[in-house]
């Protein structure tokens with residue numbers, strides 16, 4: 001298994017490409033509110049530097065961010081100190097009981113663990129930005 005982003009690329013992604021998460025946050029919070037999901041646990045797969053986790057904790061949610069990269073987890077812990085983070089592949093963890101699972105910004109396109117991805121059956125990769133909210137888990 002590869003370990004993913006190191007410190008240099010994690011920093012570049014946070015500073016140079018964090019806008020997608022930042023600008024998505026208000027709309028995603030609105031979707032959660034519309035679904036009646038307030039102040040409960042949200043699991044964020046591929047949490048990166050914790051931009052979305054920070055927005056969630058500021059809005060009163062509990063957060064578990066999962067990322068395969070130590071460098072990203074370090075940044076996320078600094079950016080969103082009220083959230084919990086786990087360094088792991090989201091293809092291997094058992095998700096806790098929660099009200100929503102999110103994954104913002106191409107996380108499902110990575111192929112750090114190609115064999116595990118194949119285990120997802122008819123999983124298709126795309127170059128498009130991917131974001132989803134799954135509720136009522």
Ligand SMILES: C[S@@+](CC[C@H](N)C(=O)[O-])C[C@H]1O[C@@H](n2cnc3c(N)ncnc32)[C@H](O)[C@@H]1O
Nearest residue numbers: 021046047048067068069089090104105107110
């Ligand atoms: C383009 S970044 C997006 C980060 C963050 N969601 C954002 O929008 O700023 C993709 C993230 O997915 C993570 N990632 C990719 N494959 C992963 C896996 N199998 N398990 C956990 N994290 C993974 C990468 O480490 C990286 O943080």
